[in-house]
Amino acid sequence: GAGVSQSPSNKVTEKGKDVELRCDPISGHTALYWYRQRLGQGLEFLIYFQGNSAPDKSGLPSDRFSAERTGESVSTLTIQRTQQEDSAVYLCASSTYRGGKNIQYFGAGTRLSVL
Amino acid sequence: DAKTTQPNSMESNEEEPVHLPCNHSTISGTDYIHWYRQLPSQGPEYVIHGLTSNVNNRMASLAIAEDRKSSTLILHRATLRDAAVYYCILRGNTGTASKLTFGTGTRLQVTL
Numbered sequence: 563g564a565g566v567s568q569s570p571s572n573k574v575t576e577k578g579k580d581v582e583l584r585c586d587p588i589s590g591h592t593a594l595y596w597y598r599q600r601l602g603q604g605l606e607f608l609i610y611f612q613g614n615s616a617p618d619k620s621g622l623p624s625d626r627f628s629a630e631r632t633g634e635s636v637s638t639l640t641i642q643r644t645q646q647e648d649s650a651v652y653l654c655a656s657s658t659y660r661g662g663k664n665i666q667y668f669g670a671g672t673r674l675s676v677l
Numbered sequence: 678d679a680k681t682t683q684p685n686s687m688e689s690n691e692e693e694p695v696h697l698p699c700n701h702s703t704i705s706g707t708d709y710i711h712w713y714r715q716l717p718s719q720g721p722e723y724v725i726h727g728l729t730s731n732v733n734n735r736m737a738s739l740a741i742a743e744d745r746k747s748s749t750l751i752l753h754r755a756t757l758r759d760a761a762v763y764y765c766i767l768r769g770n771t772g773t774a775s776k777l778t779f780g781t782g783t784r785l786q787v788t789l
Contacts, residue, residue: 566720593774604764604779605721612774621776653720657774664774666713668720 564588566669568654574675575644583639583672587656594637595655595666596629605653611637644676681765686784689755697750697783699765709768710741710748713777714761721764721779724750760787 567586575581587594596608607621611631622628626645631637641648651673655666682700689695701710712724725732725739727748732739738751752759764782769775 595776597777597779604781605777607776607778610774610776618776655720659773663726665723666721666777668722670718670720 566654566656566667568652568669568672570672571670572673572675574677576677577646578643580640580642581644581674583641583652583674585637585639585654585656585669587635587637587654588658588667589635591656591658591667592634593657593664594631595657596637596639597653597655599651599653599671601650608639608652641674644674646676649674649676681767681780683763683765683780683783685781686786688786688788689752691756691787691789692754695752695755695759695785695787697752697763697765697785698747699749700747701765701767702746704745704767707769710739710745711766711768711777712737712739712750712763713766713779714759714763715782716758716761724763726768755785755787757787757789760785 569584593612595610597605599605609619609629613634614631626642629639651671653671655668657664657666709726709728711726713721714724715721725734725737727739727741740749762782762784764779766777
């Protein structure tokens with residue numbers, strides 16, 4: 563079936579503007595995760611959802627970052643009053659428990675550039 | 678989370694086997710060893726995982742030391758398509774949803 567889909571693939575915004583990033587997980591996957599990857603670095607965890615609830619939002623860097631998930635499906639990550647240090651690739655993953663495993667499947671990411 | 682240590686980079690010739698090491702001396706008894714890789718301009722993809730015994734799948738093999746303080750991801754015949762950053766990650770109960778803690782990984786270069 564279809565993989566994890568993220569939109570837009572690229573987003574350029576001006577400092578101070580708000581942005582919304584969207585993630586469509588694999589159908590039927592109960593868990594959804596957001597990560598951030600700055601240039602040349604590893605992935606940083608931001609938040610994850612089990613169903614529509616977020617048991618772990620410990621990685622959100624500030625109160626300018628928020629995320630929601632509806633219908634146990636699509637999720638949006640919102641960054642308010644963007645700053646230049648928010649420039650990064652934002653990656654979404656989804657997973658479900660199957661065959662004794664809980665593997666995360668990643669989308670291609672949204673590249674955010676804050677000018 | 679227990680930490681892993683990997684070399685920053687490795688090189689291999691195409692068609693040769695590649696052994697990617699990972700040290701995890703503070704691993705707990707319930708931590709699984711997961712490997713993901715990230716091809717250029719893509720999100721990470723799952724490669725393999727194990728607890729104590731060596732594991733094989735269509736992508737790779739995972740050799741786990743008897744004391745579990747280190748492991749090695751083995752690509753039996755590297756191809757150009759295997760050029761990627763390989764991440765070794767420790768994770769608790771593999772049946773439940775939980776975050777992955779990525780380090781900086783090993784960048785594998787494959788040459789003709």
